[in-house]
Amino acid sequence: MQIEAIQEYQTVNEPDLRKLKVMIVDDEPMICETLKIFFHSMGINSIKTVESGEMALSEIERARYDYIFMDLMMPGINGIEVLKQIKGIHQYTNIIIMTGYPSMDTVINAMRNGASDFLIKPFRLQDIKIILERIHKFQILMEKNWLLHQELEGKKEVEKLNCELEKMIGHQSRMYDIVDSLSRISKSEDLYKFIINKSIDSCNAGKACFMLYRHEDPELIVLCQHGLQEVYPGYRVAINHSANENYFLDDNFIKMHFGKSKTEGLTFSNYCTKDNDLIVIPFQIRNEPFGVLIVGEKNNGQHFNDEDKFILMFLADRTALNIENVALYNNLTHSLMASLASLVSAIEAKDPYTQQHSSRVTEYSIKIADKMGCSYDDIQRLESSGPLHDIGKIGVHDSILNKPGLLTSEEFEEIKNHPLIGVNIVAPLGLDPQEQAIIRNHHERWDGKGYPDGLSGEKIPRLSRILSVADSFDAMNSNRAYRKSLPFSTCIRELQINSGKQFDPEVVEAAVSVFDSDPEISG
Numbered sequence: 001m002q003i004e005a006i007q008e009y010q011t012v013n014e015p016d017l018r019k020l021k022v023m024i025v026d027d028e029p030m031i032c033e034t035l036k037i038f039f040h041s042m043g044i045n046s047i048k049t050v051e052s053g054e055m056a057l058s059e060i061e062r063a064r065y066d067y068i069f070m071d072l073m074m075p076g077i078n079g080i081e082v083l084k085q086i087k088g089i090h091q092y093t094n095i096i097i098m099t100g101y102p103s104m105d106t107v108i109n110a111m112r113n114g115a116s117d118f119l120i121k122p123f124r125l126q127d128i129k130i131i132l133e134r135i136h137k138f139q140i141l142m143e144k145n146w147l148l149h150q151e152l153e154g155k156k157e158v159e160k161l162n163c164e165l166e167k168m169i170g171h172q173s174r175m176y177d178i179v180d181s182l183s184r185i186s187k188s189e190d191l192y193k194f195i196i197n198k199s200i201d202s203c204n205a206g207k208a209c210f211m212l213y214r215h216e217d218p219e220l221i222v223l224c225q226h227g228l229q230e231v232y233p234g235y236r237v238a239i240n241h242s243a244n245e246n247y248f249l250d251d252n253f254i255k256m257h258f259g260k261s262k263t264e265g266l267t268f269s270n271y272c273t274k275d276n277d278l279i280v281i282p283f284q285i286r287n288e289p290f291g292v293l294i295v296g297e298k299n300n301g302q303h304f305n306d307e308d309k310f311i312l313m314f315l316a317d318r319t320a321l322n323i324e325n326v327a328l329y330n331n332l333t334h335s336l337m338a339s340l341a342s343l344v345s346a347i348e349a350k351d352p353y354t355q356q357h358s359s360r361v362t363e364y365s366i367k368i369a370d371k372m373g374c375s376y377d378d379i380q381r382l383e384s385s386g387p388l389h390d391i392g393k394i395g396v397h398d399s400i401l402n403k404p405g406l407l408t409s410e411e412f413e414e415i416k417n418h419p420l421i422g423v424n425i426v427a428p429l430g431l432d433p434q435e436q437a438i439i440r441n442h443h444e445r446w447d448g449k450g451y452p453d454g455l456s457g458e459k460i461p462r463l464s465r466i467l468s469v470a471d472s473f474d475a476m477n478s479n480r481a482y483r484k485s486l487p488f489s490t491c492i493r494e495l496q497i498n499s500g501k502q503f504d505p506e507v508v509e510a511a512v513s514v515f516d517s518d519p520e521i522s523g
């Protein structure tokens with residue numbers, strides 16, 4: 001190598017190259033010195049020369065180098081061994097192996113152990129420049145690649161976070177939906193339907209069954225289900241009692257309706273899943289088992305996951321609270337309604353002619369409603385409000401109520417207040433508007449001449465129209481203080497004569513049919 005040759009490459013002045021730290025490892029001082037001058041000429045200021053592998057290893061303990069030009073054959077540790085050790089410490093240091101006796105095996109061995117390139121002695125300084133530029137370009141590419149990779153990772157991270165966020169929002173909205181829906185449910189039967197529908201929707205499941213736990217026997221009773229064959233409300237399911245006080249779900253039931261067997265472990269004292277194909281959620285009220293929800297057959301053959309479990313557990317916790325409130329409310333309402341009904345009976349008992357009038361009117365109303373194809377809910381309304389339809393008579397003086405003769409117009413005006421007094425009494429009990437209307441409008445007339453609102457035709461609530469016919473029929477068909485009961489045929493004729501005037505023709509038709517076909521009524 002000539003000094004002139006070195007000067008030829010002084011034009012190589014890459015700004016990035018100037019920042020490099022270079023080490024030369026060679027036991028030939030001439031090589032070290034020549035390369036040092038050459039690198040200086042390129043503008044590289046940080047150059048270290050050492051004569052052996054041991055010195056090189058000692059040096060890299062102290063500093064990190066960008067490039068190490070290293071002789072392969074040196075006294076002491078050879079170049080390959082030094083290469084391995086340096087790579088073990090500084091993975092990204094570029095090591096260029098220099099040798100005068102290259103073999104293919106040597107080259108492959110060096111490259112395999114992390115050498116960046118190879119210089120064959122004697123080499124031209126131009127070769128060094130080419131190597132440096134090649135490695136540098138490679139590094140730039142690697143750096144770009146790394147940046148792209150980082151960017152990609154960043155995007156992936158953002159996507160992952162977005163995904164997590166969406167999941168959390170989904171969770172929150174489903175939880176809100178459960179709380180919101182529950183706040184609008186006041187009937188137990190609606191609650192159980194809600195549990196089933198919500199668990200099916202939330203988990204994308206095909207089957208769900210909610211069963212009530214009966215402490216006495218013990219056994220489970222199906223209250224509501226979806227997707228199960230031949231399982232209906234009231235269906236009884238056996239449970240197995242283990243020695244350690246755990247109750248296990250009946251294996252036959254699970255096998256038959258959920259297509260799974262071996263339910264050992266499916267207790268309902270703890271939240272649990274079995275093989276993730278089935279999820280069992282116990283419902284507890286004040287730490288006592290109340291019921292159990294089984295959800296199965298997740299769509300597309302998927303397994304139940306922690307998210308499903310979380311939502312169902314949340315559903316169970318919230319619903320249990322609601323069940324407790326509804327039960328308390330129902331008990332309270334039921335006992336208040338029962339008290340009022342006995343009050344009505346007490347009023348009726350004062351007058352031997354009206355005894356049991358309200359209960360008969362209720363019975364007739366239900367039969368007529370059934371004949372007319374009214375819904376189950378409407379029949380329930382008649383059952384709850386019918387006995388109370390005359391509760392407002394509490395506010396009417398006994399002397400008027402039990403008067404044997406005809407009423408004066410003033411007395412009749414007082415009597416006419418009883419529907420409104422009645423509604424005021426029952427309104428705080430939580431009766432729904434249709435139930436209240438039965439009481440308020442049972443003295444309205446089809447022709448609009450009734451009271452208290454003077455409604456006519458179909459503006460009168462249907463259940464009030466039904467109760468009105470039943471009420472009038474019983475009044476005619478039973479003894480009164482001022483007259484004896486009318487013959488059955490006369491009562492029927494009166495209904496028919498007043499059909500379209502006082503009464504809804506459709507109700508009269510149904511009522512006549514019911515009364516005619518019932519020997520207990522027709523006599």
Ligand SMILES: [Fe+2]
Nearest residue numbers: 389390442443
């Ligand atoms: Fe009445």
